[in-house]
Amino acid sequence: xxxxxxxxxxxxxxxxxxxxxxxxxxxxxxxxxxxxxxxxxxxxxxxxxxxxxxxxxxxxxxxxxxxxxxxxxxxxxxxxxxxxxxxxxxxxxxxxxxxxxxxxxxxxxxxxxxxxxxxxxxxxxxxxxxxxxxxxxxxxxxxxxxxxxxxxxxxxxxxxxxxxxxxxxxxxxxxxxxxxxxxxxxxxxxxxxxxxxxxxxxxxxxxxxxxxxxxxxxxxxxxxxxxxxxxxxxxxxxxxxxxxxxxxxxxxxxxxxxxxxxxxxxxxxxxxxxxxxxxxxxxxxxxxxxxxxxxxxxxxxxxxxxxxxxxxxxxxxxxxxxxxxxxxxxxxxxxxxxxxxxxxxxxxxxxxxxxxx
Amino acid sequence: xxxxxxxxxxxxxxxxxxxxxxxxxxxxxxxxxxxxxxxxxxxxxxxxxxxxxxxxxxxxxxxxxxxxxxxxxxxxxxxxxxxxxxxxxxxxxxxxxxxxxxxxxxxxxxxxxxxxxxxxxxxxxxxxxxxxxxxxxxxxxxxxxxxxxxxxxxxxxxxxxxxxxxxxxxxxxxxxxxxxxxxxxxxxxxxxxxxxxxxxxxxxxxxxxxxxxxxxxxxxxxxxxxxxxxxxxxxxxxxxxxxxxxxxxxxxxxxxxxxxxxxxxxxxxxxxxxxxxxxxxxxxxx
Numbered sequence: 143x144x145x146x147x148x149x150x151x152x153x154x155x156x157x158x159x160x161x162x163x164x165x166x167x168x169x170x171x172x173x174x175x176x177x178x179x180x181x182x183x184x185x186x187x188x189x190x191x192x193x194x195x196x197x198x199x200x201x202x203x204x205x206x207x208x209x210x211x212x213x214x215x216x217x218x219x220x221x222x223x224x225x226x227x228x229x230x231x232x233x234x235x236x237x238x239x240x241x242x243x244x245x246x247x248x249x250x251x252x253x254x255x256x257x258x259x260x261x262x263x264x265x266x267x268x269x270x271x272x273x274x275x276x277x278x279x280x281x282x283x284x285x286x287x288x289x290x291x292x293x294x295x296x297x298x299x300x301x302x303x304x305x306x307x308x309x310x311x312x313x314x315x316x317x318x319x320x321x322x323x324x325x326x327x328x329x330x331x332x333x334x335x336x337x338x339x340x341x342x343x344x345x346x347x348x349x350x351x352x353x354x355x356x357x358x359x360x361x362x363x364x365x366x367x368x369x370x371x372x373x374x375x376x377x378x379x380x381x382x383x384x385x386x387x388x389x390x391x392x393x394x395x396x397x398x399x400x401x402x403x404x405x406x407x408x409x410x411x412x413x414x415x416x417x418x419x420x421x422x423x424x425x426x427x428x429x430x431x432x433x434x435x436x437x438x439x440x441x442x443x444x445x446x447x448x449x450x451x452x453x454x455x456x457x458x459x460x461x462x463x464x465x466x467x468x469x470x471x472x473x474x475x476x477x478x479x480x481x482x483x484x485x486x487x488x489x490x491x492x493x494x495x496x497x498x499x
Numbered sequence: 500x501x502x503x504x505x506x507x508x509x510x511x512x513x514x515x516x517x518x519x520x521x522x523x524x525x526x527x528x529x530x531x532x533x534x535x536x537x538x539x540x541x542x543x544x545x546x547x548x549x550x551x552x553x554x555x556x557x558x559x560x561x562x563x564x565x566x567x568x569x570x571x572x573x574x575x576x577x578x579x580x581x582x583x584x585x586x587x588x589x590x591x592x593x594x595x596x597x598x599x600x601x602x603x604x605x606x607x608x609x610x611x612x613x614x615x616x617x618x619x620x621x622x623x624x625x626x627x628x629x630x631x632x633x634x635x636x637x638x639x640x641x642x643x644x645x646x647x648x649x650x651x652x653x654x655x656x657x658x659x660x661x662x663x664x665x666x667x668x669x670x671x672x673x674x675x676x677x678x679x680x681x682x683x684x685x686x687x688x689x690x691x692x693x694x695x696x697x698x699x700x701x702x703x704x705x706x707x708x709x710x711x712x713x714x715x716x717x718x719x720x721x722x723x724x725x726x727x728x729x730x731x732x733x734x735x736x737x738x739x740x741x742x743x744x745x746x747x748x749x750x751x752x753x754x755x756x757x758x759x760x761x762x763x764x765x766x767x768x769x770x771x772x773x774x775x776x777x778x779x780x781x782x783x784x785x
Contacts, residue, residue: 195683216689228684232702241698242688293688 144206146171146297146329147192152201154187161187162198163353169297169331169346174323176332176340179350180376185333188350189299192331193222206296216245221290222299222387226306227282229274235261235285236270241291256292264288264322271413279307280315287319291326300332304339316342341365349373369409371497374421381424381466384499387416393491396420400462404438406494418496424455425469426493430486437488442466444483458485535755551756560738561757569764570736571651572719575658579715580708582659583666588700590667591674592682603671606664614661618728621657622648625729649731657729658719665718666711673707674700709778713769720765737761 147169154162161184162410169175177185187441190196194215205219215222221242230238239260240253248256261267264284269277277285290298304312304319306432321344323330334340340347341361348358349372354369357369368374375382385398390411396418397403406420431437442458447470456479468487470476479485532648538548555561590602624630624713632644647653677700685695701708726736741761744754773779 193687195686215683215686216691222684222687224680224684226678226680228678228680230681230685232699241685245689245691245694289688338642469742 144171145169146206148204149192149204149333150202150204152188152191152198153342154184154191154196155199160353162191164201165287165350165353165355167355167358168199169329172327173345174320174330174332176334176344176347177350178334178337178340178347181335183350184353185335185350186301187220189331189333191300192297193220194218195300217360219296220299221293221295222301223286223303225301225302225303227286229282229286229289231274233274234270235266235272235277238274238285239270239289239292241289250262260288261290263291263326265318280311283307283315284318287322291328295328297329297331300330302334302336304334304336309466312339319343338357341377347377349376351376368421368495371419371421371499374495374497377434379419379424380421381468382422382428383420383464385418385420386413387414387418387496389414394418394496398495400460400464402440402460404494405461405491406438406496407492408496412496412498417499419499420494420496422489422494425466427466427468427487428489429456429468429470429479431488434488437490438494439486439488441484441486442468444481444485445477447479447483458487531755531758534752535759551753552760554753555756555760564735564737564740565764567731567735568720569768571655571736572716573768575655575662575719576712576716578655578659579666580661580712581636583663583670583711584700584704586663587667587670587674591671591677592679602757606667610664614724617661618657618725621653621660621729625653631671648729649733651730651733654726654730654734657725658722661722661725663720665714669707669711670704673704677703705776705778709773709776712772716769717765720761735782 145168149164149168152162152165153160161390163184165188177188179185179273181485187196191198192205192210194210194213197211205469210218233241236254243253243256244250257270258267261269264287266281266284266288269281269285271365274282274285286303287298287300300319304315307315316339319330321331323343331341332343341364344361346358347364349356349364351372357364357373359367364373364377368377369412374380383396383398383400383402383404385396385404387394388397388403389395390408390413394404394408394412395403395405398420404420406422408418412418427435431439440460442460444456445459445465446457448455448457448467452472454472456468456470458466458468460466466487470479535551536547536549537545538550540546555565586606588597590599594602622629626632627644627646627648629647632641635641636644681699681703682695685699690698721738722738723738723742726734727739730736737757738761741754741757744750744757
């Protein structure tokens with residue numbers, strides 16, 4: 143498979159501050175690639191360099207094997223869906239969509255034909271004559287994407303385009319975007335700080351922090367096998383303990399600061415006495431397990447029930463005051479649990495992961 | 500009760516404006532309008548007549564001055580716009596926030612000095628024995644001093660100079676509301692710089708351009724000082740004709756008629772301008 147975008151050792155400095163620090167990655171043709179990171183991690187700077195609004199201090203950037211150094215945005219085969227969409231308010235929907243084609247000098251008959259086709263594709267047939275302010279948030283979203291897709295870019299860049307939508311619509315647009323990408327087959331590079339957006343839509347995700355890529359992988363890899371503590375904390379929810387390594391064998395045995403002994407996985411073996419952080423997903427904690435063999439177990443008391451449908455959780459506290467989130471399956475099995483109750487939790491050593499601090 | 504109190508306050512605050520409008524605008528204009536229809540019969544008796552307006556249409560010099568003034572005022576407006584657009588774009592979009600305030604003050608500064616003094620400043624620079632000629636002679640660029648005053652180009656330059664601020668200020672205020680990402684989006688969609696100017700910046704700035712243009716056009720059309728001092732006797736500005744009628748010929752009736760013709764002219768041109776650009780005054784004013 144060929145790569146639509148190749149980035150090699152790209153660096154962007156603003157004075158003393160390094161916004162993007164030696165980042166390399168490839169995006170294969172037709173894939174949905176997300177860059178996930180907290181605000182200020184450099185992801186927007188990276189995106190702007192790909193779009194051509196910013197030039198890297200060092201490193202190379204090639205799109206379909208063409209070096210992009212010095213190529214202005216209007217000459218690059220990429221299009222950007224802006225965070226606030228940047229639809230032209232002085233034009234109606236077709237004028238917005240046809241804007242780029244018109245700049246290419248295409249005949250107006252051909253432009254209107256393509257506009258009709260792309261409006262069909264984003265599920266807005268007959269919306270051509272509407273003014274931008276007559277559209278709803280989700281419709282604007284789709285017009286903004288249509289305006290870029292009609293240019294048939296090699297790569298479509300999306301800069302947190304769902305950020306401005308309300309929650310319900312955002313959930314809906316996530317699925318729609320994913321479907322749209324599968325339909326048109328254009329390579330999407332999607333920037334977000336919302337891990338759920340990235341996990342739901344992407345084929346591959348790069349987790350970015352302080353200008354560097356922490357880990358690049360499929361959503362499942364990132365979730366199940368984070369390679370760095372940052373990824374473990376940032377992608378999905380995690381409970382954590384800090385402690386010291388006692389023994390490193392098939393599993394790493396650690397003694398937490400509360401004095402509990404746990405066995406868990408780690409990517410490498412640590413010498414005993416090494417300070418580590420242990421991460422554990424809320425869904426890995428089993429409430430009152432029947433079979434305790436091979437599990438790490440301990441007692442907690444329930445502080446509150448955080449009911450949220452299928453995503454319900456228990457907020458529990460360990461004797462030392464350490465708080466833990468525990469998934470509460472909604473199969474009515476645990477309906478008897480009330481705040482204040484004392485319960486036993488167990489988890490399999492495979493689900494916990496240790497990192498050196 | 501509430502409604503009543505509100506009404507009283509409303510009229511209380513409105514009354515100075517109404518008084519001002521009535522006393523200083525409406526009454527004098529009614530008087531001027533009446534004057535413009537007055538004349539003398541062959542016997543020397545005051546009569547109602549259209550003769551003052553007829554004179555304007557019969558005498559070519561009046562006509563010519565009238566059209567010339569309108570045309571030059573339009574040219575001035577256009578030149579001011581062409582100059583003010585990049586200036587305001589620079590101030591709003593390119594300059595750093597700190598420099599921005601400084602630049603705006605720099606623009607305002609000349610207006611603390613009266614127009615008369617500023618025009619004399621230009622004259623000191625441009626006249627035959629002026630600063631420019633002195634240095635050009637010194638440097639050997641020319642060997643005879645050139646008279647740079649008293650021609651149409653100098654006059655238009657002077658008018659543009661005096662009107663600049665009235666175009667820049669409304670342009671700055673509309674440009675502030677222009678989202679940078681619109682410009683970037685257009686750039687991303689393969690638009691050239693000129694395309695962006697034509698399709699994004701100018702349409703967005705339209706209300707500011709219109710209000711700026713109306714103000715500049717009115718100021719240029721009604722300007723007396725600058726055309727007279729910088730254009731000299733050749734300036735043939737219509738306000739000069741009005742002045743001459745009132746002061747030199749002491750023909751107030753003729754002057755009043757000219758004044759009204761100028762008012763009609765400016766109104767018609769602005770109306771046509773708004774029609775052509777498909778705008779209405781309410782939108783521009785808001």
